[in-house]
Amino acid sequence: MKDPADDTPSRRGARVRRRRILALTTYSLVLVLATVVATLAIERGGIDRPPGKPPEAATTARESPTAVQTSLTFGAQDAELETVTVPAGTANSALISFDLKINRSPVASPQAALVSARIDCSSDGRQVQMSASGKVSTNVLLARGGEISGQALAPPTDEEMTCSLRASAPFINAPSDGVDSLPVSVSLDLGATDRDRHLALHRLDDATLVEPGAELTVLSLQVDDPRSLDSINSTVRLTSCTVVGGSRDAGENKCQPSMTGTESSTVGIRVIARWLDEDGAIESTSTYWDEILAIDHDTHHVPWNLRLQGMASKVPDNATAVVLVVQVDSLAGTPVVVHADGTDAVISTLP
Template sequence: MSLACSGGDSGEARSISGTQNIIDGESSTLTNQFLLTAKKDGERKCNVLISSPNESAAAVGTTLDADVQWEETPVGQDAKAFSSDERLPMVVSNRARLAAFRGTLKVPKAGDETLKILSTLHFTTCTIVNGSREGGEPLCIPSETDEGGSSFDVDLRVDVLDSEGRVCESLDVFTESTHVDKKTHHQLLSFVKKNQLPAPLCGRTLEFVLAVSNSGPAPLVVHGSSSSFIVVASST
């Protein structure tokens, strides 16, 4: 699945994709997003593409029904897309915990701040080496593969930092536990969360930490090119 938008003469272009193995008889929802900054007025063209890139897959020739929906939502200056290049791709070993996204955002002027957080993480469990490649060599090591797949937790914490950069308050925003088995192999995990910040805030800087804790037995790849993390802050 891929989503791409371009701005014609403005030269603006963004795209993002994601992969998940579809299990016969089961329905799946694949979601992703990006932040496109408009430098000037004009028409933007977007398209959504669903494809099966592996021509040697056992299910080659299989057809499926798809309901495709996409939307664009204007956001103000207080929106930020965190770069996946800073930490991803990465491999989370068995019994390890690593941050997939980590960064800060200045919140708007004093008021009742609301955060809307949109994120997608693209996982590959190291049951086999195939499918773990990104930017070169495969990320799964043959000697560490395990057909048991990966059980893991994803959690998002938001820390409020005071003027000295110290944590003065913490908010647990999101936690989810899941398992990716040998059949699924690839999985997109997406969430949208809307949170009202406590008032008054003890600081004007928010630090976001989206972390992955892997219970194994197989190592877990978190891909970069198809993972996203966007925060939209608004004040009333």
């Protein structure tokens, strides 16, 4: 039975205050959780444009092998960080993927490093001519860290090959607090050897400037049996015109002083499939991937990387061939440069 003393104005007010406090606490927790989820989504996948979100059937590649912890000395050139062996008698081209995470360094003052990486292979003491070396680079604030990923393609081999991930940090001196190397985590993975590997055709001969509002097709490949599609591994090397330097391959810098500024380059990257009918005409078009990323003043160089599987599930019933296209859109901010050197895509098909 309810005690009348419990229903005095002061006790009713206390109960109301408790309910309000509980409601506010619950609301605050919901906001915090929503913020965390949104932040993780942006950090892991960029900002997706609604029309082209990745389909559920297309997933990222299998997990990388256990990372090796090592270091990259300031000033290093082509330091070997990790190796993987390609077995003798590998009849198909070998796909080698890597992830290089630059961990945070305990430095008191702001300092940045240019970090680059590539793959080279050798057999019986001789260098192997690579189909694609996986060359990538980025700027990293030491106190923040960063990461780069890529893939290389080595030719078929009758002999065993040793493939090395090599990294450089050329333009940096040891800071005054005594740090003289970058702590790094390295994963190097040899893809399945029973896949046919196809290197996409380059549509660029040199670094190419893309101004806001323009779009550029950078890679393409026609696959005559679309139902054999397995995966795509692609890298697009991008440089923002936040500064002039580094916006070239072999020729002159493509960014001009009049273009530069502190505003980030906002870039969209799409992987598009143009499905062909038996007459070779485009029957329909679909999007495998659609992502927006920003290249800020500090980072300046970004090697965008994608590993996508499950591609056959998206093939229309009446498609007899497909042209896969990687496209870059300059959306806002400062112009962006797409490098021909290091931009590539490997499309894998089932035999």
